[in-house]
Amino acid sequence: MVDRPAHQRDRPAPAKQRTRVLYVSPLKALGVDVERNLRSPLVGITQTARRLGTEPPEVTVGVRSGDTPSSDRQKLLRQPPDILITTPESLYLMLTSQARETLVNVDTVIVDEVHAVASTKRGAHLAVSLERLDDLLDKPVQRIGLSATVRPPEEVARFLGGRAPVTIIAPPAQKTFDLRVVVPVDDMAELGAPPVGADASDAPANGSIWPHVEERVVDLIEEHRSTIVFANSRRLAERLTARLNEIHEERVLAAAAPASAAEGDALVPAGVSPADDGLPVARGRPQSPARTSAHAVAPQGTKRPPAQMIGASGQTGGGGSDTAVPVLARAHHGSVSKDQRAIIEDDLKSGRLRCVVATSSLELGIDMGEVDLVVQVEAPPSVASGLQRVGRAGHQVGEISRGVLFPKHRADLVNSAVTVERMVSGQIESISVPANPSTSWRSTPSLPGRSTPSTSSTGSTWFDAAPRSAACPARRSTPRSTW
Known part of the structure; x- marks a missing residue:
């Protein structure tokens, strides 16, 4: 060029x-x-x-x-x-x-x-x-x-050249994929049931798989240097970004709570709000400062809306209540302004941002630096789309592209499994x-x-x-x- x-x-x-x-x-x-x-x-x-x-x-x-x-x-x-x-x-x-x-x-x-x-x-x-x-x-x-x-290259060659002759150059190339389909619950048929050996009071009241998916996605992001999470819609990308930031902030502030206690601050007992106004707080986890005010603490048993749920503005805060906690993820899609997209892409490449939650806006051929993991929430729209998305990880010659797929229900699990099998074998959909x-x-x-x-x-x-x-x-x- x-x-x-x-x-x-x-x-x-x-x-x-x-x-x-x-x-x-x-x-x-x-x-x-x-x-x-x-x-x-x-x-x-x-x-x-x-x-x-x-x-x-x-x-x-x-x-x-x-x-x-x-x-x-x-x-x-x-x-x-x-x-x-x-x-x-x-x-x-x-x-x-x-x-x-x-x-x-x-x-x-x-x-x-x-x-x-x-x-x-x-x-x-x-x-x-x-x-x-x-x-x-x-x-x-x-x-x-x-x-x-x-696939097939002959059809695309006909599209490209029209009536003119076209030469197809398709050298053999080996690309290694490390793909996993992860179900973060014991039984997708009984989402309201508690895990084996757990207390029945720990079971999610709404029987949704999304809280489990959100927690597991945050685990993967924190375990890797740079991650791209793909969603199939802009709405889901925005809500998932907000929930990932909330969960990350809760974890960071909860981990900092014991250090504050060692310096003389008293820990808040489980089930008692710091204002001692009778409002119960979440049990079984250290309480972070951002969650222990009378207005921030939800009543016991109340669950935050999952990322997939359509709700009113303000249901998902998206983190940021404590400026000392860096943002974990940012959303990237066609409705984001040009300047903001450029900032997000540069932050991810430079390592200043751990995760980007994107739609197809980052799918095709874009070099996003040293991304070492791609997470796909729901089955990808197609096998070709799945290959393009997972290919953002390890986007260098000889590198392994690692991807994790999270199905949202049992039918989606079947779709994800079939898609992964075809991705590994290279069985891309034929186009016309x-x-x-x-x-x-x-x-x-x-x-x-x-x-x-x-x-x-x-x-x-x-x-x-x-x-x-x-x-x-x-x-x-x-x-x-x-x-």
Whole structure:
């Protein structure tokens, strides 16, 4: 990606048409990660060239996505980078605006994690955008698709190349996975029953598996250096993050209570509140300062709402009542702002943050540093998704990717077991390119001020460009009025 722009300086292009490589990422976080990983070697190349007394290559990198501010988009128009990282939607918007002039010298398009879009209408729209990009150029670009979880590769190659021939490069590679399915209770059929040998009063009153899952997840986070916990929804990710922080804070403050007692503070007897107002407190565990006020202590037998429960605001505090206790986990998903996502990712990579609870926002190909464990709460949506998520741990050559799956009920246990078995054997789901997804085409003219599907801004008709893509094989027998 870096080598080609650096060696094409002998073919100077106008300042506003210097972009040579277009990198298309289906995930905004992945694009930001690629930009960060590109800038580091570019700095090293520049320093080495200066040390050797040669002129360093001036290779610039830029990002355009839905998170890019308007001022930065205008700057990309005035000073296009050599390597532009973008998303399928932003590429379409560029092709239907003045920004298309910055792409007239592109010779390479890289579609990363191509499996994530090949079988969707989003991918069908991208396929047409790639054909429209070719209409801008003197000759078609070289398209490169990257994926570690693709099946069958011939179908994805057809999506990537359309009518053009495609070479499939699939070298043998061995990746070792250490996967476990953990059920944190003795019997999932009787969640209200106490563990074997335990007092009946210790049994959870609501018969939920979530308190057990939450406690066990905190155990795993505290046992490892860096952990990513994946959830299948944003709501669950937020509530699970809050509960993990609460449990961690309770443990830290409870462990500090004996030290305070040794310095002269009296321990609070079990069942008595510090205000001596008759409010009972939780039994069987040391009481932390954050839980021993008259307002913070729940009546005996009252259980905090589990992470899965939908409740009103304030039911889950999320820790933070004691500023001396560092936050254990933070949530990462598409609704988190761009700046906050960047801070969370950097904190996890640098080791300042022990855990991130994420959805699919951290699933695809992102290098999250030395993550040594991935926890999946509920069975992953697919085998390919499970491989991508667990692959965030041990994301280096030769490293072992370790993952723990927590099913939430008996049917989910079966799904988790089957998914793990197929992950180990590499039996990824087969994908197919959608044929003639008319809803994708009909959504195109809904953008005011853009060129319509019938006529592209390059002078060629969209009706002629679409059939070159794999997503529109029936165009020859379909009248123009249908489109």
